[in-house]
Amino acid sequence: MPKTYNDIYFAVRSRLRDNGVEAFGLEARILLAAAAGKTTEQLMCDMYLYTSSEIEEKAMSMLERRLAGEPLAYIAGSWEFYGLPITVTPDVLIPRMDTEIMVAAAVEAVKQFGMKGRILDLCCGSGCIACAVASELPAARVVAADISSAALEVCRKNIKDNRLTSRIITMHADATTWPPMSIGSFDVILSNPPYIPSRELIELDCSVRDYEPLNALDGGEDGLDFYRAIIKYWTIALRPNGLIMFEVGEGQADDVKRMLLRAGYVSVDSRFDTLGIERVVIGKWKNEF
Numbered sequence: 001m002p003k004t005y006n007d008i009y010f011a012v013r014s015r016l017r018d019n020g021v022e023a024f025g026l027e028a029r030i031l032l033a034a035a036a037g038k039t040t041e042q043l044m045c046d047m048y049l050y051t052s053s054e055i056e057e058k059a060m061s062m063l064e065r066r067l068a069g070e071p072l073a074y075i076a077g078s079w080e081f082y083g084l085p086i087t088v089t090p091d092v093l094i095p096r097m098d099t100e101i102m103v104a105a106a107v108e109a110v111k112q113f114g115m116k117g118r119i120l121d122l123c124c125g126s127g128c129i130a131c132a133v134a135s136e137l138p139a140a141r142v143v144a145a146d147i148s149s150a151a152l153e154v155c156r157k158n159i160k161d162n163r164l165t166s167r168i169i170t171m172h173a174d175a176t177t178w179p180p181m182s183i184g185s186f187d188v189i190l191s192n193p194p195y196i197p198s199r200e201l202i203e204l205d206c207s208v209r210d211y212e213p214l215n216a217l218d219g220g221e222d223g224l225d226f227y228r229a230i231i232k233y234w235t236i237a238l239r240p241n242g243l244i245m246f247e248v249g250e251g252q253a254d255d256v257k258r259m260l261l262r263a264g265y266v267s268v269d270s271r272f273d274t275l276g277i278e279r280v281v282i283g284k285w286k287n288e289f
């Protein structure tokens with residue numbers, strides 16, 4: 001008896017529910033859409049069509065990976081960020097909703113100051129931040145930089161798939177030392193660097209610890225190594241009145257604000273995420289020369 005997408009959807013959904021997956025309906029939809037090579041919208045339209053045994057087998061093997069604890073984003077290979085589809089592989093972090101706060105703040109600032117905007121996304125990973133700001137700000141020119149060549153490859157795919165090749169270039173760079181001479185200067189530097197204190201890596205949820213790239217999470221002994229280095233080495237790449245924006249971990253905002261003030265930044269401010277955590281720290285570079 002041939003099965004419809006809906007039959008498989010129900011089978012996947014109930015296995016997820018029985019195994020304690022909270023968002024079982026949503027996850028079943030994303031998983032089945034990925035198995036079928038469709039968007040979730042297409043899947044909804046095709047729900048009562050017959051499917052193939054290949055798609056059923058694929059969905060079931062994806063389901064087993066999910067039940068073994070692998071994050072859905074790596075199984076599906078794609079995750080939504082700021083309304084854009086972002087390819088994810090184990091070489092990059094899965095884009096988090098928290099990070100959308102920084103994108104919103106950057107977009108707002110660029111619009112408010114009437115800047116065209118040359119923007120740097122430092123430690124870009126998948127490039128989700130770079131793609132989101134470039135897609136929101138058609139006049140902006142973005143550089144997406146990372147130390148990981150594997151991440152840059154994923155980033156380039158995301159730039160291409162989101163048709164942003166004319167607005168974003170990628171660059172190999174180490175955030176913990178001086179920028180390459182050729183990099184030029186920026187109106188905005190955005191960074192969601194690794195910020196988990198090394199000894200806390202072991203306490204992370206196993207869906208993060210066992211699957212996500214640890215070099216994208218490990219912020220050194222107190223978790224603040226990258227903020228220190230970026231402020232020290234990358235401030236020279238900011239234009240006068242340029243903005244630096246960091247995503248920070250819970251409880252880190254005050255330390256990062258202090259670092260910015262000590263380095264000569266002004267108008268130091270922050271933004272809260274939906275859980276009320278101070279998540280983004282912003283500073284303005286006031287060039288006195």
Ligand code: GLN
Pocket residue numbers: 096098192193194195196208216217218
């Ligand atoms: N927010 C991520 C987490 O909770 C950490 C991201 C980072 O270190 N930049 O796992």
